[in-house]
Amino acid sequence: MREALSPAGFPAAIGPYSPAVRVGNMLYTSGSIPMDPATGQMVTGDITEQATRVLDNIRALLEPAGPAG
Numbered sequence: 001m002r003e004a005l006s007p008a009g010f011p012a013a014i015g016p017y018s019p020a021v022r023v024g025n026m027l028y029t030s031g032s033i034p035m036d037p038a039t040g041q042m043v044t045g046d047i048t049e050q051a052t053r054v055l056d057n058i059r060a061l062l063e064p065a066g067p068a069g
Helices: 047-064
Strands: 002-005 020-023 024-028
Touching: 002 047, 020 047, 024 047
Parallel strands: none
Antiparallel strands: 002 020, 020 024
């Protein structure tokens, strides 16, 4: 079974794709950019701030997906 995931707290996709797709017990994710989901704007600042935003976005995507079956 295939399920497209787009959880709350994750920035909306900028194109015609899903941020994540679960197929069986596998989760496939798309790339992530340093976009603030609250504002829809790219985070400015140094690499640390941008990397932190990307990792927070990935966490917002993975946590609701739960453990693999």
